[in-house]
Amino acid sequence: MSGNIAEKLISCRRELHAYPELSNQEFATTEKITRWLQDAGIRMLPLGLKTGVVAEIGRQKAPLIALRADIDALPIEELSGVPFSSRHEGVMHACGHDVHTSVMLGAALLLKAREATLPGAVRILFQPAEENFNGACHLIDAGALENVSAVFGMHNAPELPVGTFATRRGAFYAHIDRFQITVTGKGAHAAKPEQGIDTIVTASQIVNALQTLPSRNFSSLESLVVSVTRIQGGNTWNVLPQTVELEGTVRTHNVKVRERVPDILTRVIDGVASAMGAEARLAWYPGPPAVVNTPFWADFSQRVAADAGYQVQEAELQMGGEDFSLYLQQVPGTFVSIGSASEFGLHHPRFNPSEQAIYPAAAYFARLADEALSALLLAQTAAPAESMG
Template structure:
């Protein structure tokens, strides 16, 4: 376990009235975001709102070329740089909650809590801005678009948003954990995420004369069942593999056997080796099953983000800061969900954490409703984490410079 000395003065030691005001503001920001959710790569109004709120905190966004999303810095121009990331997009889900601030955009909802995440990081920004003169470096704020379609992190990386970041931190609210609970783990945390689609072609016919056709619906049904033999019979039980078919589409009337059926779904893994083997195993299953029934089937494979792999040092570090901030700290279980935060961790060190949000319904559910009382404590936590990380990195740089200066070969 990493040990460290807390940074001098708690990062939240600002005027109590300011604290009360900011604690109210984060709730207001979250509710406004919740009322006006936007889908991935369409977050134009969300971007404008975040930009306006940052200006109200006297924080100017950086001129990084992005269609949506915001990047901003707080702190000195010299010294180390750490990043805090929040995702800002919503989902195509019809809301079914009883909150007094429901979505005003029909069929779109913050059902994953990205409004929660954005409010958390805006609150952290306000706290860090109040201590800007004491920061031994810079904190970069990443308000990232398009997490739900796994392209936003790559957009920010290509735009240069991680230069010159030394460590990056992010969060996801965890509705299964009560408010006041914090969890993370070293190493693999979230899964590799891939999408697939399958097109099954038979021979259309009158439903009263199925013998004259090749039933693509029967073939599709057998393929769906056969795919479940991959995790149970083709991969070691010590490995993690999920194959979920999430869409079946075929036919347009009640008395015709359709010519084609389309399937779509997702595969989740942790092992890189298993991930690489799955497409070929799926092709064997779908081709063989379809052929046995006289049909044809083709697989289209769409790779998604890799596994989130936390840097052990920063995972331990983040847990210590969480304990200092009063959280009930737990070792997180591995998640089969996916996160394009993984791409940041492929570019450099950092960690992804879970903040308990105590919702009676889970992520991506129409009734998802996180506990708003968890937002401001999370803001305090990320402000503390960012400042502590800057002190840690500054100390490491100082030690390295001193060591080099006193080396006999210097």
């Protein structure tokens, strides 16, 4: 039985991998997941989603928990060389969401097999659009978390060996924000810069000045990353452009630091631009908040992982982001890392996670769901355990 499921999950993963789809365009992916769930007799919730699926297994009017997988891929040309490489030009499952989908499909199949004895219900969220951070809020708005008492999710960790599990209490992934800066000056002939206001030089000085944002404005004990990732200006060699656009991201863990960044950024860019006679305008796009694990469920997940045979580690703080944080703002739960042993990292065109990680993770999440429901049921009959939230 487990051998059959393990093989089935690998073949599902390969089918997803060969036909990856970008955020919010996961139509064929949604159809495949729906078919696999239907074949197993698993019921799906009519949430009216454009892409993505929410399934449910177990008894209603009992404790309910949720497991989440993300299903979208990235605009990357695959170079992994595996025989089931992407057939969609320029699109690749380079973050392993195909692995996550197979893991949670496996958990669903294993839970379905013991549905009659399950001490509650498990909702499986196959979430679209994690890479552009808007899938989780779609699912929440559609009601996917209604009546859910705890939520669990995973990301594969290429730097960890297969069989390794890591999580941590409290802060885990960072707050993610995006900014754009438009520098406006006065265009001029490249031979007569004195007749214009040079936006290229101004933008360059802004990039340099931004490097002092973490080091000169915040304690060195705070985590803060400011990266400029795009500079766009000009379209030929002998004209100074009227405008230059900069784009980048700010990553933080402390919400107070996060809140202060836009003001300081504005002060720095205004100062540099006005010294050059130019103008700089900041557009700030707040992204998903930090992933903060509930201590009770972080400990619980670690204990179940150790019982399931994983080598359990304390996860390091990440500067990456995850819209799983939005679920954790609604209900308690925890996000974990599971070793996938890829030589090349996430978002790399040669990323190639080990498929040996899939079945053990599926079995783990089925077991976690089962034990979490038992714990919730116990808490309902005894005094409510506040620490679970």
